[in-house]
Amino acid sequence: MAGLDIAGYARSRSTVLPESRRGASRMSPYIRHGLLSLREVWDRVEDAAGRDRSRYRDELMWQEYARHLYARVGTDLGQSLTREQPFASGGDVRADDPWPTEMNCMSSVTTELHDDGWLVNQTRMWLASQWAVRAGATWRDGEDEMFAHLLDGSRAANRLGWQWTVGTGSGKVYGFSRWQVEKRAPALCRGCALASACPIQDWPSAELGPSVDGPDLTTADIPAGPAEASGSAAEQVWLTAESLGTSDPALSADESRPAVFVFDEPLLRRLSLSGKRLVFLAETLGELGAIRDLEVRRGVVSEELAGRSLAATYAPVPGWARIARTLEPVEVHPWPWLVRPGRSSVRSFSAWRRGHSDPLPSTA
Incomplete structure (x- = not known):
């Protein structure tokens, strides 16, 4: 916590390479296991520049939203929330090898996942989209694989991230392609054996899957636990x-x-x-x-x-x-909520965020 510095966070949070330019704070393992509460981290960045502070706090609120959603639907978060998984067609399908190691981007990111147990958000999205949207492998299996390695692995945040990325819990599919790699980590493309025959050169063919009768995400009470000891x-x-x-x-x-x-x-x-x-x-x-x-x-x-x-x-x-x-x-x-749950919808983060003002100043 003493070394937390989010200067430039809004600009560089999605940078993948070089690592020295990454803006991600790497606080997530400590937040996930309660070594630090969202409130403590929220207060810590009070004096940061306005845009960096706002963007960082939005990410803290995303973590809180994931906890609200998980408290509401429980194990049903392991099922597609609003739509079936989209499945690619033709040359995109490769479910037997969803993270091909001959792709430098996949080899680099999976090595970091296995060796370090931590990834920036951008590469988490790459892995999820490559696994489910491009390769056509079942998203739940990919989420399990990532969850097993991440130091910050939580069913709330990890499952929500996968569902948002592959389109089973959001209104669009995140299409992983060479464009993202060249923008966030151009060295990976330059050093790739498939640079002249990139299998992700174009956008994936998959579109949103059909609607499903998932858990109720509309306005209802969210379990919050006791308000006082x-x-x-x-x-x-x-x-x-x-x-x-x-x-x-x-x-x-x-x-x-x-x-x-x-x-x-x-x-x-x-x-x-x-x-x-x-x-x-x-x-x-x-x-x-x-x-x-x-x-x-x-x-x-x-x-x-x-x-x-x-x-x-x-x-x-x-x-x-x-x-x-x-x-x-x-x-x-009581659990140290950043925003104590009440009666609200958890259908989308943006709607939930609009309905929840920033936390009141700490009384600590």
Whole structure:
């Protein structure tokens, strides 16, 4: 956070190469796991230049919108929201190899995904469009593959990003082509063996798919959790992967209270996350354990924590609600929303954004 500088962000956030000119802040892994709240980052850029601050805060609001949408539809975010996936035809179809390594742009970006576990937003869109729109592979499989490697991987933001890009949750398809690569990373085209026979020279042929009867995205209540802490005198704090920072509301409510985190073994077995993600979580827990009394376990969460007197911070994800019903925490703290959900539509970000004014100034 101390090194966060968004000078030039509006101009360079989509730059891919050279890396030294990238404007992306790389704060997303810390935001995703609650090491930093959206509010903390929002306040941090208060003194930035107007256009940079506005553009950056719009991205923070996009993250908040993703959480509102996920809180509303839950696991249905894994289904096409408004339209079926568009499928390319003719020469575009290559579902057996959706990220061809002979394409320098694909080889470079997938290497960065696998090695670093982080990508700028522009290249995330390249991968999603190449996988689903051009190659015709199922978008859910591509989202799973990206999710497994991203340090900031969240079902809310990652699934929303894929649905927006491939057109299953938006009104248009993002057409990945050579034009984007030459604009954002021209060195990739210059060094590509397919430079004179580029398979993405022109726009993809796919158009919007047919409408689907997806989840209700119109105006309705969005689950938000408690507005104030309820209960008291819990003996331990149950930490989740959604909120691992020292400012976690349940953790910060009593600095002397020990905490416990459980690696959810059945969930991890199903997700097959990359080693990078697990190391990131382990290092985060190690740093926390150096300053707080922390117990780390592995197994079935409800079994590992059965019978304990627990305080917890509400999390707007389906898994938290499911496990909390079994554990029955005696003390529940509110989630640190940037904009507390109410009754609204989640059909589109632009409409949602117009309906939500910027957060009130922090009272911290």
